Amino acid sequence: MKNRINHLFETKKENILSVYFTAGFPELNSTVEIIQQLEKNGVDLIEIGIPFSDPTADGPTIQRSSEIALKNGMNLNLLFEQLQHIRKSVNIPLILMGYFNPVYQFGITRFCEKCAEIGIDGTILPDLPLDEFEQEYKPVFQQNNLHIILLITPQTSEKRIRQIDEAGTGFIYMVSSSSTTGAGKKVEDFQRSYFERIKNSNLKNPQLIGFGISDKETFENACKYASGAIIGSAFVKSFQPEYSIEKSVSDFVKGIIFAH
Amino acid sequence: MRKLKINKEEYQIFGIKKLPSSVFSLPTFLNMKYQVNEKGYYGEFGGAWIPEMMYTNIDELKCRYLEIIESEEFKKEFDLLLRDYVGRPSPLYFAGRLSEHYGTNIYLKREDLNHTGSHKLNNTIGQILLAQKLGKTRIIAETGAGQHGVATATVCALKGLECIVYMGALDVSRQEPNVKKMKMLGAMVVPVHSGNKTLKDATNEAMRDWINNPEDTHYIIGSVVGPHPYPDMVARFQSVISTEMKIQLKEQTGSEFPTRILACVGGGSNAAGAFYHFLDDEQVELIGVEAAGKGIETGETAATLAVGTPGVLHASKTMLMQNADGQITEPYSISAGLDYPGIGPLHAHLHKTGRAKFLSATDEVVLQSVLLLTQKEGIIPALESAHALAALEKIAMKPEDVNVINLSGSGSKDMETYLDYFGY
Numbered sequence: 045m046k047n048r049i050n051h052l053f054e055t056k057k058e059n060i061l062s063v064y065f066t067a068g069f070p071e072l073n074s075t076v077e078i079i080q081q082l083e084k085n086g087v088d089l090i091e092i093g094i095p096f097s098d099p100t101a102d103g104p105t106i107q108r109s110s111e112i113a114l115k116n117g118m119n120l121n122l123l124f125e126q127l128q129h130i131r132k133s134v135n136i137p138l139i140l141m142g143y144f145n146p147v148y149q150f151g152i153t154r155f156c157e158k159c160a161e162i163g164i165d166g167t168i169l170p171d172l173p174l175d176e177f178e179q180e181y182k183p184v185f186q187q188n189n190l191h192i193i194l195l196i197t198p199q200t201s202e203k204r205i206r207q208i209d210e211a212g213t214g215f216i217y218m219v220s221s222s223s224t225t226g227a228g229k230k231v232e233d234f235q236r237s238y239f240e241r242i243k244n245s246n247l248k249n250p251q252l253i254g255f256g257i258s259d260k261e262t263f264e265n266a267c268k269y270a271s272g273a274i275i276g277s278a279f280v281k282s283f284q285p286e287y288s289i290e291k292s293v294s295d296f297v298k299g300i301i302f303a304h
Numbered sequence: 305m306r307k308l309k310i311n312k313e314e315y316q317i318f319g320i321k322k323l324p325s326s327v328f329s330l331p332t333f334l335n336m337k338y339q340v341n342e343k344g345y346y347g348e349f350g351g352a353w354i355p356e357m358m359y360t361n362i363d364e365l366k367c368r369y370l371e372i373i374e375s376e377e378f379k380k381e382f383d384l385l386l387r388d389y390v391g392r393p394s395p396l397y398f399a400g401r402l403s404e405h406y407g408t409n410i411y412l413k414r415e416d417l418n419h420t421g422s423h424k425l426n427n428t429i430g431q432i433l434l435a436q437k438l439g440k441t442r443i444i445a446e447t448g449a450g451q452h453g454v455a456t457a458t459v460c461a462l463k464g465l466e467c468i469v470y471m472g473a474l475d476v477s478r479q480e481p482n483v484k485k486m487k488m489l490g491a492m493v494v495p496v497h498s499g500n501k502t503l504k505d506a507t508n509e510a511m512r513d514w515i516n517n518p519e520d521t522h523y524i525i526g527s528v529v530g531p532h533p534y535p536d537m538v539a540r541f542q543s544v545i546s547t548e549m550k551i552q553l554k555e556q557t558g559s560e561f562p563t564r565i566l567a568c569v570g571g572g573s574n575a576a577g578a579f580y581h582f583l584d585d586e587q588v589e590l591i592g593v594e595a596a597g598k599g600i601e602t603g604e605t606a607a608t609l610a611v612g613t614p615g616v617l618h619a620s621k622t623m624l625m626q627n628a629d630g631q632i633t634e635p636y637s638i639s640a641g642l643d644y645p646g647i648g649p650l651h652a653h654l655h656k657t658g659r660a661k662f663l664s665a666t667d668e669v670v671l672q673s674v675l676l677l678t679q680k681e682g683i684i685p686a687l688e689s690a691h692a693l694a695a696l697e698k699i700a701m702k703p704e705d706v707n708v709i710n711l712s713g714s715g716s717k718d719m720e721t722y723l724d725y726f727g728y
Binding site for chain 1 (some may be wrong): 343351352353354356357359360498499504508511512515516517518519615616617619620624626628629630631632656
């Protein structure tokens with residue numbers, strides 16, 4: 045069947061909202077409900093984070109959610125078990141995002157096959173570098189119709205952006221500014237010239253902007269320069285123990301795409 | 305490989321404390337078996353498993369480090385600072401009473417006598433000069449025992465550069481004198497409260513800092529770990545240890561080749577420096593000693609090669625202490641400098657190929673070795689270095705053997721631990 049990420053970008057050209065959460069947070073078994081509620085509230089794309097003990101590209105919020113998720117007992121085997129029947133209840137494109145080592149220990153081939161079996165559409169493995177991916181792993185991702193989404197940053201050279209666009213599939217993850225996740229930089233800090241440069245460079249893949257997107261204002265600003273944007277830390281932070289997952293998700297998503 | 309030139313004239317120069325030609329007149333390695341390849345791998349270990357946010361910095365380093373450190377200008381500055389600032393060459397000392405005790409010949413390479421009390425300064429001198437050539441104005445570092453932090457703060461004071469040192473909160477409390485030294489040297493010490501609050505967590509935080517400051521900052525990694533080119537670069541800066549050893553051994557024993565070299569291994573920078581010029585001399589036995597902590601079977605250990613499996617941490621594919629899910633497990637050692645759940649990819653390769661042997665020593669045995677050296681030779685070693693001494697208990701040595709211990713650091717930073725334990 046057609047990859048759901050492709051279908052999304054073919055049918056929706058702007059204001060795509062992608063939301064990241066850490067699997068196993070706030071509760072071990074929150075995963076499926078969070079996915080269902082995100083879809084129900086109109087989110088377009090979901091990134092399910094695989095927690096890792098040493099998330100070097102993440103700021104304090106995702107460090108903390110990862111730590112709690114691991115304490116709760118989350119691991120990749122369990123995550124796949126939780127997601128086993130996910131396609132019976134949702135149709136939204138799903139991405140697994142995580143650091144390389146847990147996936148490597150699980151087995152790359154086994155991981156890709158499992159993703160295909162469940163109906164995962166893509167992966168983001170930030171510390172799997174482009175050259176390692178191309179030399180070692182590309183075929184197995186392709187065989188399983190699994191997109192590998194690659195990142196670019198304001199420092200990425202023109203030449204390398206072309207290489208990344210060539211090798212990556214699904215979309216390009218544009219890191220808004222040089223930072224770890226959840227850095228809380230303001231809209232004004234965004235590098236408009238970088239955004240415009242990318243927007244005008246006719247890349248093969250559509251782009252979503254992530255890192256530092258935390259509210260309606262930053263989301264809408266980012267949407268001017270790309271097909272949409274990704275929210276992670278702000279969503280993870282929004283879970284409050286006194287509210288149900290249903291209420292947490294609904295309040296948060298409405299604050300981004302429906303308010304005013 | 306081209307052998308290091310050893311001749312009488314050089315000894316004379318050496319005698320008046322001048323370094324042999326240049327420490328960077330490195331042999332051209334025809335045998336690449338133990339050298340890093342162009343992709344940054346030692347066999348199956350190494351590479352640069354970095355997120356894209358670090359690519360530009362790492363790529364710049366990778367493209368420029370050799371050209372810079374092999375330039376005449378750099379070599380001159382580096383050699384001069386090693387001689388007049390670090391105090392090199394460090395002596396190779398024949399430890400007579402310790403030799404008698406073990407019934408063999410034991411030489412100590414006295415890295416503890418370097419300025420700041422350990423081998424760490426060899427690397428930070430090299431990297432601060434490199435950072436200047438790259439036009440960087442802000443320096444960050446991670447530290448465990450604080451030795452690398454002090455060595456980094458020292459070179460930043462020397463060059464007038466801003467210095468931020470990340471240190472696990474637990475290490476901040478157990479290595480207080482070094483924390484104070486860093487502050488006095490003008491560095492900002494940032495305690496890291498994530499994870500086990502030790503070296504691994506400090507490294508995570510330093511990497512995050514670099515991601516957040518991609519333009520003006522150089523990250524001085526303290527060991528032969530991290531993404532390529534760090535393991536190779538740090539090993540080259542530390543290789544001055546084995547350059548000197550060869551000359552000193554020839555002078556003192558008549559042969560540049562000892563029977564064996566022993567060095568402690570956490571990330572493995574002092575061992576890399578001590579082994580470097582002997583890697584292709586297969587007749588020289590190389591022994592790395594890891595920190596067993598309370599014992600490798602107890603789980604409270606930092607002996608990565610004894611209990612680890614291959615994986616990716618801190619941007620390098622190497623041997624790691626991890627669980628079946630690929631989560632890094634927390635190491636334990638009494639020695640903050642060896643309390644790391646990984647090991648440099650060079651050592652993972654030397655282990656895999658069998659070129660070096662790796663042993664481990666428990667806290668208990670290490671402390672006894674501290675006391676033995678102290679009372680036999682009047683030298684109080686660092687906890688880290690005492691791991692190499694502890695291996696003498698385990699290995700079979702013949703009376704005619706020449707054993708070189710790389711005494712990587714001084715015990716002055718560990719006095720509190722020693723006084724507590726021995727009850728003086």
